[in-house]
Amino acid sequence: MIDFRLDEEHEALRKTVHDFARSEVAPVIGGYYEREEFPYELVAKMGEMGLFGLPFPEEFGGMGGDYFALCLALEELARVDSSVAITLEAGVSLGAMPVYRFGTREQRERWLPELCAGRALGAFGLTESGGGSDAGATRTTAKLVDGEWVINGSKSFITNSGTTLTRLVTVTAVTGTAPGGGKEISTIIVPAGTFGFTVAPKYSKVGWNASDTHELSFSDCRVPGENLLGERGRGYAQFLSILDEGRIAIAALGVGLAQGCVDECLRYVGEREAFGHRIGEYQAIQFKIADMETRVHTARLAYYAAAAKLVRGEPFKKEAAIAKLVSSNAAMDNARDATQIFGGYGFMNEFPVGRFYRDAKILEIGEGTSEIQRLLIARSLGLR
Missing domain, CATH: 2.40.110.10 (Butyryl-CoA Dehydrogenase, subunit A, domain 2)
Known part of the structure; x- marks a missing residue:
């Protein structure tokens, strides 16, 4: 039986992070962004929630969850802001995960408790x-x-x-x-x-x-x-494995940004009027948002599938590359379409879609460019 529903534990986490992003991050992140200031207060709250320790065992100060739990948290944060999401993603998958995956017992005991608590960053x-x-x-x-x-x-x-x-x-x-x-x-x-x-x-x-x-x-x-x-x-092999995992996390972040574009557009088109009607009544706008939602749905399924294989301990390199490629494309396309729907307001930094547009491009570059993902996929098919 195929079932894509989240279990109770994962759904509870998703909702908790969703509420945190809406109530704590959304009201203040625009100011941090304009000032180009690191959001220490938000990071501290995320640490108190245990987000930095999600995929690590309790013996090292973690929450005893899995990598999929981290991905769900990243998606919900990125629906509101990518700067906060990437701080968590890099802190966990790039900062703490190498120590956990490859460190000695002494190295784990020295570094992981503070990293898992969010009191330190790697x-x-x-x-x-x-x-x-x-x-x-x-x-x-x-x-x-x-x-x-x-x-x-x-x-x-x-x-x-x-x-x-x-x-x-x-x-x-x-x-x-x-x-x-x-x-x-x-x-x-x-x-x-x-x-x-x-x-x-x-x-x-x-x-x-x-x-x-x-x-x-x-x-x-x-x-x-x-x-x-x-x-x-073994450093080269080690970082390749870390990047494979990280691509799933970045895919989740990209899905969050793409979903955030849909969220903002649905709100806006229900309020904005042009030529005597709310713009959400025009088929051209409806079709554009339908395409945006389709991209989100497809990209989410891609990273769910990759994360499922990772958690089960199965090879997932190809699926991670596919998820990263599809989600970064979705984020970039949705950010462009959302900016178009918002018109002049979409070009203003005070509106979230302005930030989304600026944040989307790096997803096609960081942790392996889109060209590298295509290369990995082609090689997995036996093409040399």
């Missing part, structure tokens, strides 16, 4: 200015000298890397030469405030203006040898 230092989608072109290096990793290099576009809550960045670095002659890439935990670790001023961004994003640099930055995360030389 970041994932992967992207470099000259690399982009070619993550294998990593140039940052880490050499083991007298029992310490000496790190040199830089990372770009790193979320949650410069807040007062940031406690660590997991950095991918070249640590030697692989047996086949290529680069040996490993991941290393660098605590915030480590000498030689510099956080550049925040970027001036098109969207996600209430989230935190910085360039990072490392100049003879030294950390203990035991800060190696996972097996030496």
